Amino acid sequence: MPAPQGTKRVKGHCIERPFIIGSQAWTLDDKTRPEGTPADHTKGWKVYVKGTENGPDITTWLKKVQFKLHQTYANNTRTVESPPFEVNETGWGGFQVEIRLHFVPESNEKPQWRSHVLQLEPYGSEADMQAQKDKNLVVSEICEFIDFNEPVEPFFNALTSEDQWRYMDAGKGKGAKGKSRQSLGQSYTGPLPREERTAQLPQRTTPTNPYSRETESATLDMLRKAQATVTKMIEAEKESAEKRAQEMRELLESGDMLTARKR
Ligand code: SLL
Numbered sequence: 001m002p003a004p005q006g007t008k009r010v011k012g013h014c015i016e017r018p019f020i021i022g023s024q025a026w027t028l029d030d031k032t033r034p035e036g037t038p039a040d041h042t043k044g045w046k047v048y049v050k051g052t053e054n055g056p057d058i059t060t061w062l063k064k065v066q067f068k069l070h071q072t073y074a075n076n077t078r079t080v081e082s083p084p085f086e087v088n089e090t091g092w093g094g095f096q097v098e099i100r101l102h103f104v105p106e107s108n109e110k111p112q113w114r115s116h117v118l119q120l121e122p123y124g125s126e127a128d129m130q131a132q133k134d135k136n137l138v139v140s141e142i143c144e145f146i147d148f149n150e151p152v153e154p155f156f157n158a159l160t161s162e163d164q165w166r167y168m169d170a171g172k173g174k175g176a177k178g179k180s181r182q183s184l185g186q187s188y189t190g191p192l193p194r195e196e197r198t199a200q201l202p203q204r205t206t207p208t209n210p211y212s213r214e215t216e217s218a219t220l221d222m223l224r225k226a227q228a229t230v231t232k233m234i235e236a237e238k239e240s241a242e243k244r245a246q247e248m249r250e251l252l253e254s255g256d257m258l259t260a261r262k263r
Contacts, residue, residue: 048087121138
């Protein structure tokens with residue numbers, strides 16, 4: 001019996017998409033404090049899910065996002081049905097935001113969870129922290145990946161179609177399904193020539209976009225070096241433990257410890 005229409009999987013293909021999960025936070029002052037903000041709320045913040053800069057239209061695969069906030073918030077599950085997928089709030093404390101990604105119906109995929117720590121306080125090196133204080137802006141972002149393994153045919157077609165770049169071509173900022181570039185919520189630096197469009201991470205880092213293969217390989221290098229350092233430290237530790245054990249055996253054999261204890 002043939003599979004029902006739209007549920008036949010495209011064998012041997014896994015389609016991957018990078019995307020960004022992040023938050024921004026700032027200290028409120030009289031000017032930036034929204035009306036009616038509770039007196040104990042010291043910070044303004046937003047948490048978001050967005051496509052990569054100049055990447056394919058994220059709504060090709062992402063239908064809606066649910067952000068589960070700390071239970072101290074009223075209606076703490078916030079559902080965002082269209083881009084930009086973000087929640088703006090104020091508060092006094094950081095917490096872990098649970099993020100449920102719902103995919104377009106034609107994907108036939110179950111929702112997936114991701115997690116993001118809402119970072120309210122400056123972090124990193126002294127210099128980084130100072131820069132964040134000067135700007136009154138703490139940005140915490142991660143480039144995540146999602147794999148669609150053997151997607152069903154209609155979804156495979158969408159993920160490989162030119163339509164996901166339509167937002168770049170269209171005049172007056174209107175793209176596929178009439179969405180404007182701005183409303184997509186992904187950053188955009190101008191239409192890329194067709195041959196430079198990629199659904200993968202771009203090759204190079206630019207002043208506006210740190211998420212590139214270049215960064216990825218530098219990060220992997222850093223991790224490999226750190227791993228080598230840890231391996232060396234473990235070896236040195238093992239060696240010195242072995243040395244101590246050997247000294248202990250020698251002491252025991254010489255009988256010094258026994259006589260010492262008897263005395
Ligand atoms: C914790 N970090 O893990 C703390 C919780 C809760 C944050 C932080 C305001 C809520 C409201 C708010 O900032 N909650 O007043 O609506 O236990």
